[in-house]
Amino acid sequence: MKTTLIMSTALAGIAFGATAQEVNVVSWGGAYETSQVEAYNKPFAEESGIKVNMIAADNPATPLRAQVEAGNVTGDVFDVEVSDAIRLCDEGALMEIDPADLPAAPDGTPAADDFVDGALLDCAVANIVWGTVISYNTTKFTDNPPTTAADFFDTETFPGKRGLPKNPKRTLYLALIADGVPAAEVYDVLGTDEGVQRAFDKLDTIKDEVVWWEAGAQPVQLLADGEVSMTTAYNGRIFDAMVGEGQPFEVIWDGQYMDLDMFVIPVDAPNPENAMEYLKFATDTQRLADQAQYISYGPARKSSAALVGMYKDGKTEMAPHMPTAPENLESAVLDDPEFWADHAAELSERFNSWLASS
Structure with missing residues (x-):
């Protein structure tokens, strides 16, 4: 995807005059968090001017539920498992997300047709397939x-x-x-x-x-x-x-x-507009492919697969290390x-x- 298209997609609708120019993202820490920081957070902050605050949790669904129950939501975007996304959505704790609002693939394929099966839910958008x-x-x-x-x-x-x-x-x-x-x-x-x-x-x-x-x-x-x-x-x-x-x-x-990991936004997120812009930016074709430079999780978009190349060391092919590699799927549950x-x-x-x- 050309840079100009990425920027226009990512920045559309951001209120640059807003008071709270930040977004709080709660994820899983470790190498996975590093991959998100490099592929999503740094370029998003550079192109939007919105600061991304990254918070690590053993399971982000736990603080999300606690914040919702306490009526004091401080996170904007949470990276959670599918079952938690479904449950929290059914409980009315999450914003609904229209696939039509997500960026299309570089060839114009709508997001609804570009994400892998199970990656788009009423209140959640997947970013990775992991094992x-x-x-x-x-x-x-x-x-x-x-x-x-x-x-x-x-x-x-x-x-x-x-x-x-x-x-x-x-x-x-x-x-x-x-x-x-x-x-x-x-x-x-x-x-x-x-x-x-x-x-x-x-x-x-x-x-x-x-x-x-x-x-x-x-x-x-x-x-x-x-x-x-x-x-x-x-x-x-x-x-x-x-x-x-x-x-x-x-x-x-x-x-x-x-399994899939899903981005969700709680209904009472402190920065909901910034959260949605971050989610759209982080789940476009190029960003999901970029993440695979840093960690061996498969992108949740079909159009990202062809863009997955080498590890950040410049010598390790990432494809054989993906959970979605054909030879790794033979006995997968x-x-x-x-x-x-x-x-x-x-x-x-x-x-x-x-x-x-x-």
């Missing part, structure tokens, strides 16, 4: 490295502690994949009492070897410190450690859990927000009870 993957320390397994989700649960052949997130969504599915359930059948199986029991039975086999993590930076640190030999982690965090920091890590794409809307409460209760049991 939770298995990663291991190559120094621990030099002769016979693990290659599958089943290997993650095989502590006899591949000894060492395992890192897992302390939530059912990104844990139960992996147990089923490792137990032989095809990716396309995971939700059908997990929707039955027998399937849930099967998942917990599989988790039981490694429960004593698990180190539980809750924030995105934790599994990378656990792996680097040698506290675990394998862990699940956000693929972009692992990429940053492998390529950006030279850590001896490798990724197992078998059974990756794919795509998040199903409707399933979790129906089952999250009961599965979370069961999961927490299981954690607390000896």
Whole structure:
């Protein structure tokens, strides 16, 4: 997209005489936040004159909900998961976003036709496609490295502690994949009492070897410190450690859990006009492609794919590291927000009870 078109799209409607020339963006911190700062925030501030204040949270939906419930919203744009975007929208906490207000692709394709499936919701616009993957320390397994989700649960052949997130969504599915359930059948199986029991039975086999993590930076640190030999982690965090920091890590794409991250604006945002302009700017074709220079998350727009090139080091092709690369999709499980809307409460209760049991 030509610079002039980007600027006119991004700046349209900004009230330069407004008192509050700033926008508060709440995201996830770490390498992901860095990619947003470089690809979105710096150019937006330069072209609009609006200051972008970046705030990190372990899960931005948590402070968003707390601010809404307290009647004191201080963030303008929040980066949240799909299920949280749907729930908060249904509760009336978020502004509705018309896809017609979003910039078209460079060839004129309307935004509604250019974003990947599931990327546009009533109150949310996706920016990335990301995956939770298995990663291991190559120094621990030099002769016979693990290659599958089943290997993650095989502590006899591949000894060492395992890192897992302390939530059912990104844990139960992996147990089923490792137990032989095809990716396309995971939700059908997990929707039955027998399937849930099967998942917990599989988790039981490694429960004593698990180190539980809750924030995105934790599994990378656990792996680097040698506290675990394998862990699940956000693929972009692992990429940053492998390529950006030279850590001896490798990724197992078998059974990756794919999800989207969505930008949302709360109804009582302090700077709603600036927030909308930031959202439009950050989700245009070029900006989403630019983000992929810094982290291996797939752009949420189809037209961005052809513009994804090299990592910021100028020598690493980004395409093979994307969750959406064809070879990485073979056994991927795509998040199903409707399933979790129906089952999250009961599965979370069961999961927490299981954690607390000896």
